[in-house]
Amino acid sequence: MAASRLDRSVRWLAGRRAWVQGLFLVVWLDPLMLRLHNVCGPVFHCYSCPLAAFACPIGVLANFSALHLFPFAAVGTLVVIGAGIGNALCGWACPFGFLQDAAGWIPTPRFRLPAWTGYARYLVLVSLVVVVPYLWSESHSLFFCRLCPAGALEGALPNTVNVARAGGGIVLPNAAKLIVLGVVLVAMLFTLRPWCKVLCPLGAVFGLFNQASMVTLRFRSNTCQGCGQCDKMCRYGVLPNRNVNNSRCIRCLECTKCGALAVGTVFTGSAEADETTLGPAVKLRG
Amino acid sequence: MSRSLRRILPPVTLLVAGACALIYGASARTVPVVAEVMVEKEVIVLDPPPRDWPGSRGGPGGRGPILPPPPPRPRRVKQQVAEEQVQVTPEPKVTRDVTVGGITRLQDGRIKLTYRPGEDGPALCPT
Ligand code: SF4
Ligand code: SF4
Ligand code: SF4
Numbered sequence: 001m002a003a004s005r006l007d008r009s010v011r012w013l014a015g016r017r018a019w020v021q022g023l024f025l026v027v028w029l030d031p032l033m034l035r036l037h038n039v040c041g042p043v044f045h046c047y048s049c050p051l052a053a054f055a056c057p058i059g060v061l062a063n064f065s066a067l068h069l070f071p072f073a074a075v076g077t078l079v080v081i082g083a084g085i086g087n088a089l090c091g092w093a094c095p096f097g098f099l100q101d102a103a104g105w106i107p108t109p110r111f112r113l114p115a116w117t118g119y120a121r122y123l124v125l126v127s128l129v130v131v132v133p134y135l136w137s138e139s140h141s142l143f144f145c146r147l148c149p150a151g152a153l154e155g156a157l158p159n160t161v162n163v164a165r166a167g168g169g170i171v172l173p174n175a176a177k178l179i180v181l182g183v184v185l186v187a188m189l190f191t192l193r194p195w196c197k198v199l200c201p202l203g204a205v206f207g208l209f210n211q212a213s214m215v216t217l218r219f220r221s222n223t224c225q226g227c228g229q230c231d232k233m234c235r236y237g238v239l240p241n242r243n244v245n246n247s248r249c250i251r252c253l254e255c256t257k258c259g260a261l262a263v264g265t266v267f268t269g270s271a272e273a274d275e276t277t278l279g280p281a282v283k284l285r286g
Numbered sequence: 287m288s289r290s291l292r293r294i295l296p297p298v299t300l301l302v303a304g305a306c307a308l309i310y311g312a313s314a315r316t317v318p319v320v321a322e323v324m325v326e327k328e329v330i331v332l333d334p335p336p337r338d339w340p341g342s343r344g345g346p347g348g349r350g351p352i353l354p355p356p357p358p359r360p361r362r363v364k365q366q367v368a369e370e371q372v373q374v375t376p377e378p379k380v381t382r383d384v385t386v387g388g389i390t391r392l393q394d395g396r397i398k399l400t401y402r403p404g405e406d407g408p409a410l411c412p413t
Contacts, residue, residue, distance in 0.1 A: 039312075048413075072377060073315075076304045076311055076312075077304075082300070146413045174413065209300070
């Protein structure tokens with residue numbers, strides 16, 4: 001089947017993903033210094049960062065849980081984005097994901113993590129973002145933000161430098177946070193996106209929507225040659241020909257370079273009877 | 287239910303629910319937050335006794351008993367005093383406050399600002 005114009009555009013865009021990620025950095029780094037911290041952003045970017053445009057959604061969820069309040073705006077933001085495009089912001093816009101992708105350009109030996117490790121993200125989400133803050137408040141040492149590597153890298157370290165430059169001496173950030181950051185930075189050199197795959201609570205939330213979003217990935221089994229190229233193209237261990245729209249898929253669209261995979265919406269593309277958009281369940285695969 | 291409807295319904299339902307939550311949270315939802323505000327109040331103060339009062343050095347020439355000072359006279363003055371007030375706070379403002387550790391939950395369940403409105407709040411998240 002000849003590739004449609006949309007398919008060709010998607011493949012063209014997939015080859016320029018790093019540029020899109022770089023452009024989105026400009027949005028999150030608040031060049032106009034608007035500091036819209038009353039608005040919940042959709043990506044994992046710490047609001048303690050001296051250059052943060054929006055409030056971090058995970059920080060908002062955790063703090064609202066500590067206040068025993070339901071965060072309507074934050075949950076609404078995540079649901080609208082998830083139901084619209086699934087986990088695509090992880091692949092195209094998240095600065096912490098971009099950092100991990102950039103670490104992936106360093107030529108070091110890479111190891112694949114077993115798929116079941118992805119369940120740890122849900123454990124982190126439920127325990128450290130919801131339950132610990134709810135029961136023990138934001139001052140508990142297991143409160144998510146006290147362990148967050150993005151918070152350490154984007155918030156704590158730059159602010160330590162700022163305070164020192166302003167003559168306030170060196171006030172070291174929370175050690176636990178720095179240790180987690182160190183472990184994640186080292187792990188980035190040996191496996192692709194370790195934080196996203198194993199621990200990120202925001203990726204866990206968005207991943208749930210992959211199976212029920214307006215924009216979906218479609219596997220057209222009638223054009224599949226069974227060559228397994230898409231499995232090799234997917235660097236995130238998703239096996240798109242068997243479990244398309246898996247919760248680990250970050251919608252990087254690399255696999256669309258094989259004609260059997262394409263971007264579609266729930267409103268279009270139903271003409272081909274044997275295409276698959278919805279898997280049997282949210283599955284994690286290696 | 288047809289196959290295409292089964293495919294369309296979940297994301298559309300989620301999108302509508304999410305949009306409703308977002309609009310409600312961003313524009314209508316409010317939270318009662320306790321804040322310590324400075325209010326001007328009339329208070330009664332008692333002036334300290336004067337150092338010199340008639341009879342404080344005894345009678346003429348320093349002789350005779352020293353008389354007690356006159357009783358202090360209450361005076362009404364206007365003063366700034368800290369008072370706890372419950373403020374109806376929109377959710378976006380609560381969101382901004384959590385980003386700097388400017389809000390906390392008290393033991394009794396009330397939510398309280400950690401700074402006084404009008405003053406510079408904390409600038410950074412405490413974690
Ligand atoms: S510490 Fe982490 S979770 Fe908390 S606000 Fe910063 S980036 Fe978000
Ligand atoms: S999984 Fe988390 S850190 Fe990774 S891209 Fe998504 S939001 Fe960002
Ligand atoms: S299946 Fe893999 S290659 Fe395809 S979009 Fe998802 S993460 Fe990217």
